[in-house]
Amino acid sequence: MPALSKREQIVTVALELFYQNGFHATGIDRIIKEAGVSKKTLYNHFKSKDELVLATLRKRDELFRNKLMRKVERLSDVPKERLLSVFDAISEWINEKNFVGCMFINASAEYSEADNPSHIVCAEHKRLVREYIRDLAVQAEMDKPEELSQQINLLIEGAIVVAHVSGNKNAATQAKEIAAMLINKNTTKK
């Protein structure tokens, strides 16, 4: 039994190519070549390129959120601090050498219509991240966890975009400072 199934090989390669080069700009031929897999095999596993894109986005969602959560857990075990650790985790990511923005923001740029299946998966991913942050906010006993999670989420998106488009690698740190203010404001003084 191989370490990776053919399907996993394909998705692994697609993850990299779609992320680095974009979805429309990445052809099936390039994917099968780099995955060392025949075209027939790819189309045995996926009905179409669109299906592969969807599978790739779902995999990315799984990997990204797991990595984010593990990082945050590693950085702190105090709920309130974890809310801020999220920005340290994002900052680490932004400073990786192959960072080219958020795959879901990028995918939404290429699949703009809100009812496009790929766009829907992107929105779903963002919702799950937001829910994770809201859970952290609840654990940190914030006054308005839902509102705070939306604010923090907006700061994260802003940091990612600023880091990618303008190359400002401190964006997450700057966002963190704003988040710290918001968290303070959201904490009932006793």
Added chain:
Amino acid sequence: MPALSKREQIVTVALELFYQNGFHATGIDRIIKEAGVSKKTLYNHFKSKDELVLATLRKRDELFRNKLMRKVERLSDVPKERLLSVFDAISEWINEKNFVGCMFINASAEYSEADNPSHIVCAEHKRLVREYIRDLAVQAEMDKPEELSQQINLLIEGAIVVAHVSGNKNAATQAKEIAAMLINKNTTKK
């Protein structure tokens, strides 16, 4: 003399198609067809599709910033309020029915590498918007105009992305509230 030169016709159509459908997904044939122009004419005015993309992004930068500045001027004439009016202007834009995110964020998604000419134009656009905000901050006599402009810019990017990817049309309003806090904090009490 025509109302629009051939070149302008081409760019006008390209603006719309690239924005709505993406850059790689929009073919030259579609552009010339909708512009009512021959392929030869297009290639007389632009050396390549990449050149057309660049020209289109530059035009968009011009149109977008002019519109933003005019809107802000219309909404308020008090410098400090103008800083917040920026978010109202962005909110108006987000709620237009054909809104599909920021063309420059979208272009950066398709042209990810920082040294890609199109990406560079995107970064340039973002820099010019940031400088405009910094000017507003200076006029509003903020304590740290540069820092504040970066923060406000980050909030704007966040709002645009949240609005597009997740369809949250209140994002700019939410961002505005955070900005109001930051502006307050940046104002020396006298």
Added chain:
DNA sequence: TACAAGATAGACAGATCGGTTTCCTTTGTC
């Protein structure tokens, strides 16, 4: 009226696109 510039439609080129199919080989299982 003559001429040059610029526009036209559209054929054409060569590459690549997503996707299907054929033929053959490998591989795991009973």
Added chain:
DNA sequence: GACAAAGGAAACCGATCTGTCTATCTTGTA
């Protein structure tokens, strides 16, 4: 050892891609 399933290589399909070229027509100007 037989058999079915899966994979591989590559031909093939029609469509589309960017870009070139030819041959004709319009238009402003001298």
